[in-house]
Amino acid sequence: MQMMFNFQVNQNLFYALAAADSGPLVKAMQATKPRPATAQWGQFLRNHDELDLGRLSEQQRQKVFAGFAPNPEMQLYDRGIRRRLAPMLKGDRRRIEMAYSLMFTLPGTPVLRYGDEIGMGDDLSLPERNCARTPMQWSNEPHGGFTKSDRPILPVISGGPYGYEHVNAAIQRRHPDSPLNWTERIIRMRKEVPEIGWGDFTVLAVGDPAVLVMRYDWRNNSVLFVHNLDGVPREIAFSVGLSGENEPQGRVLVNLLSEDHSRAGEDGRHQLVIEPYGYRWYRVGGLDYLLRRSEIDEREAAPEATARSSRKPRSAGRDHGRRRTRRAASPKSRR
Secondary structure, three states: OOEEEOHHHHHHHHHHHHHOOOHHHHHHHHHOOOOOOOOEEEEEOOOOOOEEOOOOOHHHHHHHHHHHOOOHHHEEOOOEEOOOHHHHOOOOHHHHHHHHHHHHOOOOEEEOOOOOOOOOOOOOOOOHHHHHOOOOOOOOOHHHHOOOOOOOOOOOOOOOOOOOOOOOHHHHHOOOOOHHHHHHHHHHHHHOOOHHHHOEEEEOOOOOOOEEEEEEEEOOEEEEEEEEOOOOOEEEEEOOOOOHHHHHHHHEEEEOOOOOOEEOOOOOOEEEEEOOOOEEEEEEOOOOHHHHOOOOOHHHHHHHHHHHHHOOOOOHHHHHHHHHHHHHOOHHHHO
């Protein structure tokens, strides 16, 4: 897999969550925007190690510590946090969903760590990184259904708000509104917006650092995402920013997660009120995007069209073979 974890974005993302300030996160995304055509960033919230904050300034790092790991036992190596996401965010379902919605809409491939889809916790009595490496909580059977052994290498989390007795995959599969089913739905929706993985992103100016608005463009289509990083409601106004023949598409934003769609006012700007830790996934222009999707990127099409116009005419048979070769090299076939 030609992918690497994007630690620079990851660390600035947690600063954005702690400070309700998207500015450093946007700078990190811009700095890591160039990448080889055959490679991709892996975007994540937590992995099996500590949350490394070594790329942040001392002031930024202390801000994240204060928000998510105020006690020394929660920190590691003077630069990291050894907690899982759910207890870091104090079990706040709104904030957890917003954080994962943001991760799933970052430029790259989302990477989800086991147990985070059900909101597993940590065991700070275990040394160093082991506190966040406890067994997966499959059910409310002994040892969370993870093993039949009486002595697993690491103990399953038992009792308290994150114990396996009530935080496990079996129970959450039965409840439509559980974190597990929410995660499954957001993964399915992510697969329906290939613009995130293939397209280029643009950050729209909304005049409020607590609200991040990003637009992705790919093959004549656009999607737009809004995230409120703060715990208070925010009201914003913005223009989608499309130009040329696609400009009219920007007047309509179809919400992919609810019926809360948006139409621009007479000035072409959208007015939104976003609830605390709220998020929106929009498709720009409507759900007929497959009809408008171009076969290849316009950036690729322009030089190819110029090259074709300079070629001598060929026979129909040879031309058909040439078209098949072009299609085989398209991003669609690479997927």
